[in-house]
Amino acid sequence: MEQQEPLVPGQVPEQDREVKALLNAGRLPEANTLFDQVMTRLPTGLDRWTRSAVLVNRAKLAWRLGRIPLALELAAEGWTDLDGEQPDSPAAAQAMHSLAYLLEGIGNRRAAVDMLRSSVRAARRAGAAEVLGHCLQGLGGTLNFRAISSPPDVAPAIFEEARDCLKEGLSLTKDAQMHRALLGAYSRSLAGVGELDLAEEHARETLRLAARADDKWALAVGNWVLAVVRRDQGKLVEARTLASRAVAASEAINDPSLLLRFSQDLADICARMGDSVGEAAALRCSVAAGKTASETLQEGLAQALEQRRVAVQAQRLAVAAQEAAARDPLTGLANRLGLERAAARLLEGSAARGRVPWLVLVDVDWFKDVNDDAGHAAGDAALREIARLLRRECRAEDLVARWAGDEFVVLLGEGNAPDVGPVVAERIRAAVDAHEWNVVLGTARRPTVSIGVAAGPAALDQLFAAADMALYRAKRRGRNRVEVEPSIDLPV
Template identity: 30%
Template structure:
């Protein structure tokens, strides 16, 4: 049975209103808000669409088009693409166009449909359809061009609406939009696409969502879509949740809401109960058709109780009373009370015929026809069932159509009229949504798997965001910046790196308090993002320090960009945040040279940031990417005077940039966040390059004779090396250099060998704090190899990523992490997974093999008869040094694989299986142990850890030169 009158998504979840009623926004409610469910305008448009009153729906939408232009790409008059009103306007208009296409005999993609009439003359050419295909104000040349225009515009609207819904942070609104889009896909006969939309909507409906009318609306909409997909167990589940949510809204204390809100909540609960009762009667009738009268009786009894409750809650004269009466009549007829309900159903049919609700009339006709057939009045039953079939076919009500066909076939079979029963039977069997029980079961399992996969991917995405996002500014954090910079440098790119520090941030915190300081950090982060290109990445490094990654950018280009940002921050109105202290930034820029690593590049940029601090702050200083020397604008203004007396005595290891009036004492750096300002000197500062005291005589060597200077590295800081030189000049001592004692060359480094492999820490049964403590202890005792945490919760993985800033490797599918240095991969390990039930163990084995020091190749779903990937690509079995075969129900896979290759095989039995047939994996273990196949070793049940370590050891030793 189908009672899809309102919301346009299969069930009514709000106060019933006539579709022909004029649009009247309630006080304080904007027209855009009324268009968003469960607003009154949304209800009216949906009701008109559901009853195929397409001109009425178009008129209602046209009234809003002054505020919300109807087509993508038009002037939106202030309504942004990501607004909910825009998304719902596009969605409703797309459904309107799809319904017009259905009337013309085409799907959304322009494919012809066969609906009781001749097939259309080929598919539509959508390339000629669109807004401008038929000029405004001119008559349409033919039906095909109009349909092509409708199809092209509908596709554009669906894409626009989907993009707007995807941009929403509200998961409930996104789920509501996806459920409505699933309805549009069903109208276009795209069952697989509707299934995908329904799965994604279900994955967003977390049980912890707050109970609101919108939640009731969305749950009911999804339940109706699932019912039309013949997934009745799932439809019952979601409609039950909708009824419970609506009942909880109605049961809230009355002193907190007004009379109107209380009446609306009561009506919401009544109609949700009616929809659930309707689904119960459908399930009961299906069981009756299968000959299971005893199993059907509880469903009819529940439907009767729900319908009676709805009738008690609804006031007399409410149009929704007719719905409840139809459902109650269905339940009583299913329970065997046929004759007593005939008169009641005749009255409901008469009342429904006077209304504009064709779905309600079709339901009433079907109920009356069923009651008459079972009461022994076949001729009258035939008329009403035929009327129900015609209405259901005309208005696209698949479940009502199938029920009417089934009743008509049964009726004429009982009359021994095979000639009339056969066409109804053929139509019933030809229905494209006909599902036998076995296929229904597979669809339910598929729905659950897809939903679980989406939820896992969403949880993994959230985990990644938590691991790589700064909680205060919502910018990428240091961990992300390091990983991203490593990726850029390893790919051969030479990006520029800017290190940004907020000047005197401690003073800002002291003046505005920590909340004010946090606000400044967020605002500075946003100003940095606003001043950068889309390809640049702004990250919060630590404290009041940010880094900006500028791919394919020279130091000069980065300097100009950072100077613009520096000026914008200096000119920003900080008083709006309650900050009276000036907010300024200092920036150090370095460009990567070939061969630089992350630490070298950051040290170079950080070094020139200190120069900016010493030079007076609120400035940008860059380091040349060619000579790796610091450049300040005033250095080239005057020639170097070697006869000038020194103004201070810096470190003799390298020349220093000294400002007039500035103390060079190292203690100055302890008095502020980075360095001490010069004494209040006015005007610009001209830094001077000076020679160290007591230095030997030096001579200036012309530029033409200058030898190339290699970049300075962190090793030079520890053991000595070339000092930075000012650009364009080189100072070279004349006196001979003192003898240098050269230490003997160290032996060539050997590949690290993990004698015992990484430490394993099992997350099962341990709290997050216990796992963190064990990781700390393992890192102290064995700093040279990683500590691996397996089977950990998502919270534990997030805590590990937060505490161990570096050397953290994660795999969300395996729910595992490695903390510590991961050795370079040597050798290759192949991991074969028999089925989806074995995936967690296979992911664990693959992760452990990788962090133990081997390259890993994974192939999933190769059990049973699905060995084609291995047979068509033999390299999967031969171009590896060891194979790990993870199997539960397909435990024979290990012996099959060993017969196809000479590579050693590690077999891992799993406990995956149905019921007690797997004996907790014991049957798979016995199968593998009893195999006579050579070259196979067997691990413990579900022990991907041991298999991964063992396979990696074999691969490393096999691949060793």
């Protein structure tokens, strides 16, 4: 296996970062191919929080690639590791940040903001500057979108909080990709609080850095912010051009959420200009983006449901296979494996309730003669009849099994009466002896059973050994009889 450098807490594996860079560059087929390679391995030696961060970050990448069932599966697994305590790990902060992205994607916006605030608190507790910058970018960018959709009297305060988060994030991060994301979001929050000149300055710097790095995500954001600035300055023709560029860039990177936001702003600019054709085109783009996002989520959830159905079906088949492996196909009783699996639980339950378990060992007399006289098919039919008689004479909670060949075992776990084992054994013997065998065996020799019985708070093998001794006596003393072995360490 390829050796990998150990991850610093909060660090994302290099190939995961490459997938994100390909996504931001609009190189979706390459991103998908690399992501498939990434998913074949998880870095080894990860602590709980780092493993969670890697899983949830990959869930975020899967979401952007439209692989919704995989995204949900990865997110659920990573989220589980975060439950139960207040983490102070940079990796936990990263995981929360990525989870917030997914919560936003499925429309749980309040939970997304709460998760982002938790990620910021975790990063602060951990003292991880770079991770804190990343989490502040997520919170600030999300607050920007909240402000845009909020009433005019509420929006400025939300933009101000976003601006403060993003400004702090810019002072912390040294990562070039994250710097571009922070700078673009910061410029939008500046425009939101009316600082248009400063917003334009940072938006142009975002575009310059984006062009150098082939980062279409940052290119889309930079053009969007400039479009907002020009709109608010009343320069609508230029605003329309810039907004159109933002829409085109967001289409190239397959980001429905950005496309939805940018196309709505383009429609607003066109409406202010009286450009009904442009407004209609932008609205169609907006509706299509919303429809794409909705259909992607619905299709993904449908796929997730189908995968869950298949998993449940597979689980049921596995359980059925386990049950089949523990069941005798001829008689339908538990086989030796089934008896050994269930006996421990039955014996433990009996001990817990202060009951004495009994083991009844049944052996068919003269069974070889039955096979020789009537044939093996008739012999099999006789065994099935004896199995039916055993079930009839025992309770549902008793464990009845075919041990081997013509030997059967009954384990009674609720032996409340002191003689319940011998009583049940005698019922079984009498039922077999009195059974009408002519239909099954014709004129062949009628089978009877010899039975050995033992009791005591002992393990299955000890009970079996004691009952076997009693069975031997029953055979030696003439067959078609019940013998009871003295109790094994029974309390007085």
